[in-house]
């Protein structure tokens with residue numbers, strides 16, 4: 001049961017996570033199952049709310065909203081919350097490109113503090129494939145402000 005008035009207000013608020021006109025909704029759980037629930041599994045939660053999309057070139061995008069439960073510095077996202085988004089979104093980008101992977105290495109640069117209760121966009125791109133090593137780059141931004149950038153080395157799972 002939620003007791004805090006701040007959290008109650010969030011739970012009751014619809015957040016607009018709609019995508020750009022040329023994006024198609026992407027059913028991430030259908031591809032990778034429950035392993036996404038840590039970050040994006042609770043569409044009415046007070047930590048993360050997310051929706052995934054793919055553009056015409058099949059690049060993965062996401063709209064994310066971070067609520068009060070993701071707080072680090074006052075009013076802003078915890079670094080671990082930002083890293084968790086990168087881990088999920090960039091790993092998922094590799095899966096969506098056809099590579100069943102786990103993340104082997106994730107390098108996150110925190111460029112600006114990310115405000116809570118604002119919708120931000122995550123963009124991602126598979127930049128190289130070398131044997132089992134899939135390199136994915138990503139960025140979290142809103143308008144012309146970048147909050148974080150990441151390089152994610154994904155390793156394909158043998159036998160998948």
Ligand SMILES: CC(C)(COP(=O)(O)OP(=O)(O)OC[C@H]1O[C@@H](n2cnc3c(N)ncnc32)[C@H](O)[C@@H]1OP(=O)(O)O)[C@@H](O)C(=O)NCCC(=O)NCCSC(=O)Cc1ccccc1
Nearest residue numbers: 032035087088091092101102103104105131132133153155
């Ligand atoms: C599987 C592996 C990553 C690699 O082990 P093995 O199979 O024994 O393979 P091996 O060690 O032979 O490496 C192959 C090649 O790769 C290279 N390389 C490897 N690592 C690194 C590195 N760190 N840095 C640099 N390079 C590295 C290595 O040098 C080699 O290169 P080479 O061919 O010689 O040129 C293992 O360490 C592991 O399970 N780690 C835990 C992963 C984990 O728990 N992740 C978190 C959960 S997943 C998640 O949350 C995301 C998610 C989101 C959405 C949806 C789904 C998931």
